[in-house]
Amino acid sequence: MGDSFQFIDIIFFAMIAAFLVLRLRSVLGKRTGNEKPRRTPFDAQAPDRRDAEDNVIDLPGRRGQDGDGEPEEEPQPQVRGGWGRAAASGVEAVRRADPDFEPESFLGGARAAFEMIVDAFAKGDKQTLRPLLSDAVYDGFARAIDEREAAGEVMQTELLGFKGISVTEAGVDDGIAHVTVEFVTEQVNAVRGRDGDVIDGDPERIAKVTDLWTFARDTRSRDPNWTLVATRTPDDD
Incomplete structure (x- = not known):
């Protein structure tokens, strides 16, 4: 008799376990390997553009570049505090306002945007620049x-x-998240005049260039994309 009760208990608990598994799968979803990839911060246009102060235009062809030599091995993006714990606490504030914010993924998108913007600016490609920049920066x-x-x-x-x-x-102000990224790159830059002579830069020189770019996004918007709202160099600080 006791053994039959134990057998019934086992069946009862097995049914409960099966029910919980089905409930978890319905809530969390089942991964099939065919899910759409997560959008990066710069996948599409961001219609809600915001202006910002200190929209300094300081791109290739700038003076004050330094460093020569062969390009070094590219590093992995990093999240660090440029001014003590301020940056780290700012990143946490952005995460609280936007739970989907992932610093490493953001930096990957910021790098892609940097490459696109620098290239488009050099080529005079306004069409590519328009969706990536705030109104003030685009102007x-x-x-x-x-x-x-x-x-x-x-x-x-x-x-x-x-x-x-x-x-x-990094930080959040009235629902607007902003993240400043420091890019240290190696570039070759030159500007030629009508006659083809070099009037700025040096086509034979590898220069180390440091840029500070600030990206912003309205965390209250469903649009996940970020726009460039300010550019500067360390010399501007």
Whole structure:
């Protein structure tokens, strides 16, 4: 008699376990390997563009570059605090406002955006620039492109590699998340005039360039994309 009760108990608990497994699968979903890849922060246009102060336009062809030599091995993106714990606490604030925010994935998207923007600016490709930039930054870039074209100047830029990519500042202000990324790159830059002579930069010189770019996103919006809202160099601070 006792053995029959134990057998019934085993069946009862097995039924409960099976029910819980089915419930978990219905709530969490079952991975099939065919899921759509997660969108990066720069996959598409961001219609809700925000302006920001200090929208300095300081791109290839800039003076004050330093360093020569062969390109070094590219590092992995890093999240570090440029000013003590401020950056780390800022990243946590962004995570609280946007639970889907992943710093490593963000830096991968920021790197891709950096490459696209630098290349498009050098080529004068406003169509590519428009969805990646805030209104204020786009106006500055477009004005610089127009002035360059009016003067008959041609910019040549070759981005050889990244020496460092890191978050230096982050935070949330009235629902707007902002993340500042430091890009340390090796580039070859030159600007040629109408006659083809080099008027700025050096086509034979590898220069180390440091940029501080700030990206922003409205965390209250369903649009997951970020836009570039400010650019500067350490010399501007």
